[in-house]
Amino acid sequence: MKEQLVKDWLIDLQNLAFDVEDVLDEFATEIGRRNLMMERRGSSSRRPRFNIPHPFNDAFNREIMSKIRDLTSKLKDLEPQRNKLELRMTDCERPTRLEPRLQPTSLEIENHVYGRDKDKQTILDLLLKSDDERNFVIPIVGMGGIGKTTLAQLVYHDASIQHHFHPKAWACVSDHFDVLRITKEILQSITSVSCNDNDLNIVQEKLQKELSGKKFLIVLDDVWNENYHDWTILLSPFKTRIQGSKIIVTTRNHGVSSTMGALHAHSLELLSDDDCLSVFAQHALGARDFEGHPSLKEVAEKMVRKCNGLPLAAKTLGGLLRTNVDLHAWEDILESEIWKLSKDQSSIIPALQVSYHHLPLHLKRCFMYCAIIPKDCEFEKEEIILLWRAQGFLQEARDKQCIHDLGHKYFNDLVSRSLLQVCVNNNSQFVMHDLINDLAQSVSGEVCFKIEDSQRISKHARHLSYIAERFDGIKKFEGIYEAQHLRTFLPLRFSSFFRTDKYLTNHVLTNLLPNLRCLRALSLEEYQITMLPDFVGDLKLLRYLNFSKNRVIKCLPESVSTLYNLETFLLKGCSNLEKLPSEMEKLVNLCYLDITGAYKLKGMESNFSMLTNLQKLSSFVLGKEKGHKIRELMNLSNLRGELCISGLQNIAEPRDAWMARLSDKSRLENLELQWSNYFPNRREEVEKKVMDGFQPSKKLMELSIKFYCGEMLANWVGDSSFNCLQSLCLDDCRNLLSLPSIGKLPLLKKVRIKGLRSVRTVGVELFGENTTNTFSSLEILEFVDMLNWERWNLCEVDEEARKFPKLRELFIEYCPSLLGSMPDYLPSLKKLAIRSCGKLIISIQNFPLLSELEIHGCHEVIYKGFVDYSSIKRISFVGISKFSWAAKCLRLRSIKVESFEIGDCEELCSSRENNWGLLTQSISPQYLIISSCPPLVSIGTEEEREELMQLKIPSSTVNMIIRNCERLEKLSTTLYSLALLTELVLGGCSKLISVARSNLPSNLKVLAIRSCKNLQCLLLDEGEDVDSNNACVLQELNIVNCESLKRINRSVLPTTLKELEIAECPKLDGLPTTNLEELRFRSCRSVQALPGNMHSLNALKVLEIRGCPNVTSILEEGIPTNLTTLTIGGPNIWKPILERDLHTLTCLKSLFISNGCPDAVSFPQDEIGVTLPSSLTYLFISDFPKLESLSSNGFRNLTSLQHLTIRNCPNLKTLPGNNMLSSLLELEIRGCPMMEERCKRDKGPEWSKISHIPWVVVDGSDKVLKRII
Known part of the structure; x- marks a missing residue:
């Protein structure tokens, strides 16, 4: 008590x-x-x-x-x-023997793992065992902190499997099971390209394309969800895999492995005391044992026994004592009272509590603040340091310039103690282990709060975070209005890859944030807000303000200039921002201003010379007739990191450039000098002198020069004294006559040359006077848009120098005048891409490490001597006029490649030469694309008739696309023998008449036929009975724009078919059905009735029928009641569904209706008295010409409705009232001219009904979207 x-x-x-x-x-x-x-x-x-x-x-x-x-x-x-209570005051900073501590030397992922060799080998054996599909999913099961992720990581990076799987991907699932987020994370892990699509179907199609026909390895880390339906959706892109593909799942729950149909689950046991001691020693002493410190071993053994075999506990406890060898300090921790807490008093593992208890006070505060980070959420080091700074946790620094360095020290210290850790699949991001996150939440108490499942918040909470979703509505924030003393308001995202525009309810801006007068940190990152209210200026204690990635805002409120305490102001990615507040010189404490990507910014109106505390100034824009303002940089001596100076054409006096004193700013690492891309009436002599004046510090690491109009660069560009330079970019300097001599820069890794239209020769001048030992570090070299570049002259260059010894990637694109050849021996080259160089001859000979080869739009490809394909993974030949090689040039052994593309290469596909045969004799692709091959008449696995042009398809092919081959008449009967082929796409093959089922490979799962205008029959074997032994496992059938198609043989459709799409096939007179899950049927005018067994398709979840005007009846039995998505077009179908079936669709989530009822005045029609299913989350209504209102009665049960779209209803003037739209997150109204005036902000009669919705678009003309929130 x-x-x-x-x-x-x-x-x-x-x-x-x-x-x-x-x-x-x-x-x-x-x-x-x-x-x-x-x-x-x-x-x-x-x-x-x-x-x-x-x-x-x-x-x-x-x-x-x-x-x-x-x-x-x-x-x-x-x-x-x-x-x-008999409490007495004590010194809060009690003496500790744990300091001083060595500085951490690395942020590398854990390299030393003990006690898991057998576990690792077991998982590796399962991975390499490809004869049993039941081992497709390999679960690793165990309690939190036992090392499931570490084991998965060891296996993922093990050298023995690197050549067995490609691609590989890693995704953190977490207890927040969002299929779209997880799918995007897998896709982005594979492609390393950000995915901005938010349609699950589109994202899954992209992922399926990346994985189709490949042996992949995917790790799904930290899985909690046991819902079978959710897993079915998530795993659907993996259907077209080839045998041997694997998914590793780490989970605490054996039920997850059962749900996923895993044959075996590998249970991870606790470590032995000896192995646990090795983990502890590694993190405490940097060694696996105590040979160097025998006096500590006994105490260590006692502590390790308290860790109960849990590696995370041993690791964290060892991190606490890292590099400290004072026996008394170790004994202090062993005797800590924290060990004695019972489970009733705390659910946190005692070893972790001890680690926190013995942290110095400054690290305790920083660690406790990390409780605002949701579990499994990735975060950036810089972001956390800036937030710490805003909360005053870095006050030990001597001055503002040292604060940030101190933040880095604190952060590294928490990493070295294993309280923060590097993200597995992204070394620039960090995460907290779940148990460490629990610890942080435990010690923060009510101070830190995350909006998750519970909406309850203490009125004493000081720091708030939440995972921002695409639409954040009013309900999300209902529980936090009482927390008037918040210091942090922070929306976050799970992954750095997962970026998309977000929308916030107006109520947060007008009712919540203005009352949070104690805020130190406010972020509205990624929210698309057109206008920020002036309340921001009332947040006088604000030190951190983040409006980044707002692509719609044009200006900021002037009240921002009154924020005296503001230290960090982030406007990164505000691509529509035109001006900054005019009195920013008042922000005398400002240290960080990031306006990267604010391309429309017209100038810097404020006097930046007053902001002497600035350390980060990403960009400085010189407005028209404002070139003299460059002198304001003179006083900003603390600048560091990157700086882009744009608008340099506005500098009239070159001496102003000298006065910026860039050479004194030794902590600048990245400098970009940018003139205007409008070249007429420019003064070359002035620009040359301006560039002379911008000579930076010799410590510069990256230099970019854009739109410079001079014929020569400044002498300092390429000077050997800049020996720290790692990257050089010359972009659209169109008058430049020659390249600088950069070969002697010892650390130069990347060179990008683009748009230098006056350069005709690249040769010895690039290397410098002495060509020996040049480009010793160069890894990436790019030449792009060099219109008049004619020769790459390496004759005068030393033979060793022209090898570019470390060059990994070479890109040459759109250099139409380039003649001759390129370097023929690049020993380290891995990726070669040459595009649109119509005169260039490419000799592929001595590239021993080449893994990606792409040649598009070039004159000739020559193979000399033996070509070893052993390292190649991807090959793409498109638009090549001539190929030259001999059979002896190719190794006879077959080399497996991931993808092989041929397009518009008539000579390669010609029957006159056996070029195709020579290639396929040596190359075995998994993914094959053939396009624009006019001679091609047939495809198969062996030659049938010499007089016809036939391509022999390699037996290794898993995924094949044939498009725009106008003479292709048939698929050979031999195609059936392609046992590995799982996906086939045929497009634009105008002479193709039929596709027989007997021709289809036995394991084909996806068949898509598009724009084959003469195709008449599908899956029909004329004059023959279908071979019953010809098993078919087809799962997806997609037929689009085949205008002559009349018949699909329904009797041979396999029971395995799950998805069927038929569109724009006007002559098709019948609709086949099987045990479908998705049926899409549109623009087929000849179809007169729906299938008689429609009501019995119990597995059907998605149904789309539109553009079928002759469908006159829906059978009395009705439609399946398990539908989750229904799309209907035309009153002939909609009216009976509305009157008879709609109320039975209790699982319906999405309803799309177009041209539903031409006479309806209300929706749903009041006279019918029908209410929409309460399960609806998405409703789309289009083309109701007489519609005047949305019925309140019809909408009264839609408490889950989040998305409402209304289009082309010209008489609509009333929305449902009585808070019927309270759950809406998105409202789009287009082609409804009366609604534009009625929904005006604060004025229209409908405004009060929609003011809370995060994203609203109202447009009367249906042409231009007008955003009103």
Whole structure:
């Protein structure tokens, strides 16, 4: 009982301390603001610098005195309670023997793992065992902290499997099971390209394309979900895999492995004490045993026994003692009272509590703040440091310039203690283990709060975070309006890859945020907000403000300039921003200003020379006739990191460039100099002198020069004294006559040359006078858009130098005048891409490590000598006029490649030469694309008739696309023998008449036929009975724009078929059905009736029928009741469904209706009395010409409706009332001219019904979207 009373008293004291800190901060802010005003008026010499106002002389002082009296009273109330509880004051920073500590030297993922060799080998054996599809999913099961992720990581990176799987992908699933997010994360892990699509179907199709016909390995880390339906959806892109593909799942729950149909689950056991001791020693001493420190071993063994075999506990405890060899310090931790807490008192593992308890105070505060990070959420180091700074956790620094370095030290220290860890699949991101996250939440108590499943929040909460979704509505924030003392408001995202525009309810901007006057950190990142209210200027204590990735905002409120305390201002990716606040010179404490990607910014109106604390200034824009403002950079001596100076054509006096004194800014690492891309009337001599004046520090690492109009660069560009330079980009410097001599720069890794249209020769000048030992570090070389480049002359270059010894990637694109050949021996080259170089001859000979080869639009490809394909994974030949090789040039052994593409290469496909045969004799692709091959008449596995052009398809092919082969007449009967082929796409083959089922490979799962205008029959074997032994496992059939198609043989459709799409086939007179899950049927005018067994398709989830005007009846039995998505077009189908079937669709989530009822005045029609299914989350209504209102009765049960789209309803004027739209997150109204006026912000009669919705678009013309929120 007393312990609880003490805890409550300490919480009251903590909250009082927070309140006192707020008042003192507010008072200090006002003093600083007034002193700044006096300095600006030139009156600072007549008054004391810190002029403390006389009490009660203005409203501010009266308010602050009232707050002080209130706090004093509360403090006095706590005193008798303290005495009653017999509490006494102690030194809060008790002595500790844990310091000093060595600086961490690496942030590498854990390299030393003990006790898991057998487990690792077991998983490796399962991975390499490809004869049993039941081993497709391999679960690793065990309790939290036991090392499931570590084991998966060991296997994922093991050298023995690297050549067995491609691609590989890693995705963190977590207890927040979002299929779209997880699918995008897998896709982006494979492609390394951000995916901005938010349609699950589109994303899964892209993922299926990446995985189809490949042996892949995917790790799904930290899985909790046991829902079979969810897993079925997530795994659907993996259907077209080839045998041997694997998914590793890490989970705490054996039920997950059962749900996924795994044959075996590998249970991970606790470590032995010996192995646990090795883990502890590795993290405490950097060694696996105690040979160097035998006196510590006994204490260590006792501590390790308390870890109960849990590696995370041993690792964290070892991190606490890292590099400390004081026996007494170890004994202090062993004897800590924290070990004695019972399970009833704390659910946190004692070893972890001990680790926190013995942290120094400054790290405790930083670690506790990390409780705002949701589990499995990735975060950036820089972001956390800036947030720590905003909360005042880095005050030990001597000055502002050292604060950030101190933040890096604190962060690295938490990493070295294993309280933060590097993300497995992205070394630039960090995560917290679930148990560490629980620890942080436990020690933060009510101070840190995350909006997750529970909406309850303490009114004393100080820091708030949540995972931002695409639409964040009013319900999400209902529970936090009482937390008036919040210091942090932070939307986050799970993954750095998972980026998309987001929309926030207007109520947060108008009702919630203006009342949070204690905020130190406010982020609205990625929210698309057109206009920020002036309330921001009232948040006087604000130090961190993040509006990044807002692509619609054009200007910011001027009140931002009144934020005296503001230190970090992030506007990265605000691509539509045109101006900054005009008085930003008032932000004298500003240290970080990031306007990267604010391309429309017209200038810097403020006097930036006053912002002497600036350390990061990503961009400095010189407006028209404002070139002299470049001198303002002179006083910004603390700049570091990157700086882009644009608008340099506006500098009239070259001496202004010298006055910027870039050479003194030694902490600048990345410099971009950018002129205008409009070249007429430019002054070359002035620009040359301006570039001379911008000579940077010799420590510069990256240099980019864009749109410079001079014929020569400044002498310092390429000078060997810049020996730290790693990257050089020359972009659209169209008058430049020659390239700088950069060969002697020892650390140069990347060179990009683009748009240098006056350069005709690249040769010895690039290397410098002495060509020996040049480009010793160059890894990436790009030449793009070099219109007049004619020769790459390497004759005068030293033979060793022309090898570019470390060059990994070479890109040459759109260099139409380039003649001759390129370097023929590049020993380290892995990727070669040459595009649109119509005169270039490419000799492929001595590229021993080449893995990706792409040649598009070139004159000739020559193979000389033996070509070893052993390392190649991808080959693409498109638009090549001539191929030259001999059979002896190719190795006879077959080399497996992932993909092989041939397009518009008539000579390669010609029957006159056996070029295709020579290639397929040596190359065995999994993914094959053939396009624009006019001679091609047939495809198969062996030659049939010499007089016809036939391509022999390699037996290794898993995924094949044939498109725009106009003479292709048939698929050979031999195609059936392609046992590995699982996906076949035929498109634009106008002479193809039929596709017989007997021709289809036995394991084909996906068949798509598009724009084959003469195709008449599908799956029909004329004159023959279908071979019953010809098993068919087809799962997806897609037929689009085949205008002559009349018949699909229904009798031979396999029972395995799950998805059927038929579109734009006007002559098709019948609709086949099987045990379908998805049926899409549109624009087929000849179909007159739906299938008779429609109601019995119990597995059907998705049904689309539109553009079929002759369908006159729906059978009396109705439609399946398990539908989740229904798309209907035309009153002939919609009316009977509305009147008879709609109320039975209790699982329906999405309803799309177009041209549903031409006479309907309301929707649903009031006279029918039908209500829409309460399960609906998405509703789309289109082309109701007489519709005037959406019926309140029909919408009254739609409490889950989130998305509403209304299009082309010209008479619509009323939306449902009585809060019927309270759950909406997205509203789009187009082609409804009356609604544009009625929905006007604050004025229209419908505005009150929609003002809470995060994303609203109303447009009367149906042409241009007008965003009103």
